[in-house]
Amino acid sequence: MSTESYIRKKSRPLQVYAIIFIIVLYVPVLFIPLFSFNDSIYVRFPLEGFTLKWYAELFQREPVWNALMNSVKVGLSVSVISTLFGVFAAKAIARYRFPGRGPLVGFIMLPLVVPLIIFGVALLVLLSRLGIPLSLWTVGLGHLIVCMPFSIATLLPRFEGFDPALEEASADLGENALWTWWRVTLPMIFPGVIASLMLTFTVSFDEFIMAFFLNGTQPTLPLYIWGQLRFPQEFPSVLALSSFVIAASFVIVFIGLWINRSAHAGAIKVE
């Protein structure tokens, strides 16, 4: 350690840069909750005074509750299904070598990179040709495409940092496959499973583009917010609703990332 200290010596300018970077990363988002407590219909300085009325008003709106329920329904189903598929896929990718493995994994990860508008319209065209009416189901289908790569990417380090000898030992000691899975595999990857459930739920809960193209008559929460953006007098209540969504996402994602942190540390650690 001490021999490389001249390489690792503290760099004051870089530290300042890093702190400014984090501030710039967070501050724009924090203006949303700030103004949601402001007692004025206009979003501008100077602040007028503290109020909770935008939240109280939101609380009484039927459509907000409906949109929230729709988002939760879609989010829960999508997170459970994509995590289930993700466990199988992550194990296959981490454990086994098979022909075409690289390209196939690349294909599954495509939705992380390709503009979602393309998947959205492609799926829309297919559904309309098949005569399938748009509904929360089709939104969920779209969200599965988005969430699957996230689920696999979250679970992959778990399987990579997991010695297969443990499963073999369990089998050698006479456990059958189901019990081995239940008593060895699942506990080992459990933090990853929880993290995957929480992260994919948030991705679906917050997703806009797929829902925009594939929804029927029942809006999800982001679609409801989008619809309200047209009305200037609704701006404060949109801010309040957005603050709620942001707070919920931050908490869920933070817990998810924290539960799964050892997997990242294991995968990233090279020293």
Added chain:
Amino acid sequence: MSDHSLSATPDPEPTRPAPRAGWFERLIYRSEAARGFGLLAPTLIFMLTVILVPFAILIIMSLWTAAGFDFDTTLTLKNYSQVFERPIYMALLGRSLYMSAIATVATVILCYPMAYYVAFHVHRNKMMWIVLMTLPFWTSYLLRVFAWKVVLGYEGVINSALMTAGLISEPLEFLLYSQEAVIITLAHAWAAFAILPIYVSLEKIDRSLLEAATDLGDGPAMRFFRITLPLSLPGVIAASLLIFIPTTGDYITPALLGGPDGAMIGNLIQKMFGPINNWPMGATLSIVLMVVITLICLLYVFILLLVRRKIA
């Protein structure tokens, strides 16, 4: 449950095939490939169906033409020739590529020092920094873009703060509804996509190489340009592709912050499927967008490989 390969037979010793097992079980036991495919199959089949089939239909539809509220299903390349003939399409496509190229370069340059700092100068709480940098990226893209509308708006944070401070008497109009607004927002919203790959490639660099360079007389600057930067290039390439590809087809940011000057191809695609109601043209634009992005990325990677070979 994940092990349906193992649960296929009740044999307690999974490393050896059961003597009376059928051909399928034997295959599963003997062949690693079969086990891998078996586990990957559900995901793979799902993704193939929901990605390739819609794409095939999209390509077919791009060869149709709109006829009132219905489609004329005779196959023709008319839409494609229109894309190349009418200046509006090419202009919008060119502008989208230009704007996301600028946003990509800006993001990579701004994020590199950040990734460098965490990789080389943070020793304790590394995980906390990584979580801190990636946390906003997991939360609603729509709302992060919306936040910039609050910041840049006509009566937004910047304008009203400057006016309260007495620095300007009229709101600055160029802040919102401009290409700059879109580029700033894109760079901000996709930062995590740049930081992570660059960080990983920096973290992988063998520290003894840096020591060797120092021992052989390289100063900090030479050391950075001769060792650190070339070795982190894979991360930089990954970062630029990961930002350039999705931002070119972005819809939300130009829709909320672009105005007429900052509109991008994604907005036109949405209009084709929405108010204009010309689905075949929308399909054509989507295909053209994909092909153009693919070509540019191939060219980019090819040039980089060429440059690297020249240097080596």
